[in-house]
Amino acid sequence: MTSTGPAWRRRAAAGWPERFEHLTEPPAGVWMWGALDPVLPCVAVVGSRRATAIGLDIASTLGSQLAEAGVQVISGMARGIDAAAHRGALDAGGSTVAVLGCGIDVCYPPEEAALRDGIVENGCLLSEEERRAQPLAFQFPKRNRLIAALAQAVVVVEATERSGALSTARWAADLGREVLAAPGSIRSTRSDGTNRLIRDGARPFLDVSDLFEVVPEMAPSRRVRSKRSLAMPRLDPDLEQLLLRLGPDPVHPDAVGRVLGWTAPEVAARLTALELAGAVMSLPGGLVARRV
16 A cells, blocks of 8 residues: 555544544544554554564564454564564565554654554554654553554563563553463563463463454454464474474573484584474574474
């Protein structure tokens, strides 16, 4: 689609997002740039700005799966989980909406200009701030209520105990939306917030079928792959043995080699084969992890 530029939408005017009326205090109006489809179901995917590689992979995969299912992905265009979810939706040819904590004329984060352009062309930018308002800290919790209101469900992928994503989850719960959280290692501070959400009653998010189970009207009529690895070719026994030793938590190849009794070159060659098959990922510091 081609956008004609930002437009101001007053409350209750044509094009006004009706779900904002679920808020006790809806905004008086919002700037919108692009198209917010009023018919498509909407899911918010939110989480940490300083996400792990595993978290980014989960968010990107979920964004793609939702797009393939005809679901519009809502997030805040922040670094980390938000950007990964938007990008996953766009990569799958879907629609995504970014609710900004700054003015609609401001690109924040500044390095995400290409992502911003993609969202405008295949979804919508939305902000209740003045057009040139800079990204100030108090504006982000305020925009979280808009993310929660637009969505029929919220999935928190990674969050520390003080993450702003938990604010979105609280707004969603207050609005009667479904809240799901991806469980993480109890040793990872990046998952403290999501693990506590689950402890307090949020539905664990293991794959996209969990989301369609709690919001059944959102489930697509066609079958959606819930695992990226379903099409992975059959592996030889050594590769299967190596894959069984790997989990989603990063590990050094030398540690795996010691367990299996393999030399470093043997481990490296087999990890390369698994990475080419899409089964594992390389991480900073020479670490590796199995894709979820």
